[in-house]
Amino acid sequence: MAELIEANFNEPGVLYVGYPVLAGTDGVSSVDALWISPEHGIVLFQLVEGSDATGFEAEQDDYANKLDTRLRPHNDLMRGRTLLAEPIVVTFAPRTSATTTEPDYRIASSDGDLIKQLSAIQWDRPDLFERAHSVIQSISSIRKSKRKRQTAKSDSRGSILKSLEDSIANLDSLQSRAVIETVDGVQRIRGLAGSGKTIILALKAAYLHVLHPEWKIAVTFNTRSLKAQFRRLIETFVYEQTREQPDWEQLQVINAWGAPGGIERTGVYYQYCQANGLEFWDFRRAKERFSTQTAFKGVVEMALAASNRASPVFDAILVDEAQDFAPSFLRLCYAALGEKKRLVYAYDELQSLTDSSLPPPDELFGTNAAGQPNVVFDENAKGKPSQDIILEKCYRNSRPVLATAHALGFGIYRDTDPKTGTGLIQMFDRSELWRDVGYTVKSGNLEDGQQVTLERTPDSSPAFLETPAEVDRLIEFIEFSDTASQTKWLVDQIERNIRYDELGYDDIIVINPDPISTVKQVASPRRELFERGIQSHVAGVDTSSDIFFRGEDESIAFTGIFRAKGNEAGMVYVINAQDCYGGPYNVGRVRNQLFTAITRSKAWVRVLGIGPNMKRLKEEYSRVEAHNYELEFVYPNEETRKHLRVVNRDRSASEQKKIQGATSSLTKLVSDIGEGKVLLEDLPADDIAALRRLLDR
Structure with a gap:
């Protein structure tokens, strides 16, 4: 059926199989298929595989009534009491000769009959396509800001930000596939910062929970402040689908480490130890045995070594920010699953804040008794769920912001290092990955030793993301002579954002790249803000580790780079950026800190710093700007890559x-x-x- 629709209807539209999930008084069930298009509206399909289609009318009524109930609460799809996006149901029963004379019911018994009936369905409100699609995806509620944005000036930053948020209506096709397609085995989702990995994992977890309420599902992550965000997203999606709250005992949003103390404190490692009768190590003990940096890795490896035949704990595990975990944690997740090994892990290698890199799956998950890899990704095939999904579109960062982050992260326009003969710091191990993450070759060749110019196009960086530039420059790098002048400028700007720009407190993040010195470094600007009547907090220090923004409280979030992960805001201030220029050691790590900080922004970025390294960083950015946010460089050959930090894209x-x-x-x-x-x-x-x-x- 999918091939029939694709071959005969050359128009924008989306066909879902086994989606959406609809709730009624008799429980929850997924539809066989749904097609939505601007020309034909919303068409639900009931598939009859056998030779008996008796009672199809009642099934059609059930489909239509349930989806009608989902659509009606949205006023912009209604005119008075009339639903403007009325779903139509078609039964496809190719092994029968069933027909009907009832005008409200449609049944097709052949391919030709199906195409004829679909062609006859016309929708006179194509302008409602995006809105209706958003409701079907359950994105309409999820995309809403946590607070209602009040603005009085049409040209203020707040108004521009509201317009920007309203423009991001639906999931694209790759995002939708990542949510709905599930394999019995390991699945990997890779994507840029801002490509929607977190929201996809939340929707996927909720979707699986609705379909399989008997499954025990874990959602875990490295940044603890993601916990509240995941719970909010999952709760909204589940309620949209079922009109009920999630069962948080079955669907657990939990930390990777965990501790005794019930559902609010438990974690993947803690439950693994409990299920396998292993000694649990808390952080205090673990850092004495290993070190602060390697404590979690150490205890996880101990647990794996002590449990050759692990008892299953979960039916599915979804891991966000996988790049920030040691490979051993993903192996523990794999061991904690039952026979089907439903593990989904999402990551962006360039947001790694450590010097480690995830190995390919056939190496990551070990081998069986025959010496064969436990996990091998097959090539994507039409009609089969994808094991490896790459999200190329970025919906958070505009083209200038993302290209700047990549240029600085890779060192595209960095001063030449005499030791390597290039300014490059890191590079993908395979040139094709540049295309996978949404760049196209404007000129030259993407080959070893060749000059190449890469650009982002509206296909991968939607043009509407650049509209905040109508208010002010999207990116600025500002050099200061000392800390006091940096602090005064920052405080002045935040006060203006709150008092005049119509930005809310949770529209602003101040990031200090070095997590260790953050509390000390932000003390002065926080004090000056307080003197001006503006409250602030250090995320995870003045708040619970699970809280980033203070919700209804009016307070500016200051944070180190680790707690910034997974969060976003309209205005991002990066202070003390001179530390991200890099010296002789760990330059790749500190550049990734800068990359991560910049890509927290939905609109504007201000990168502040002091001294000669900030001057060099500002000059490097000026070259990015002069090249119109295109990446022009000589692609490093194999010999040069030996001196660079290699960002892996493993081969299947x-x-x-x-x-x-x-x-x-x-x-x-x-x-x-x-x-x-x-x-x-x-x-x-x-x-x-x-x-x-x-x-x-």
């Missing part, structure tokens, strides 16, 4: 097999030519010429 098993096959064939061909078994004149001249051109390059 099928890709490796193809490479091995091609290598074997080439080796044999060279050998046969050398031994005279094959003559060059016997080979196709066009292929020989093409090979010569490739080798010359």
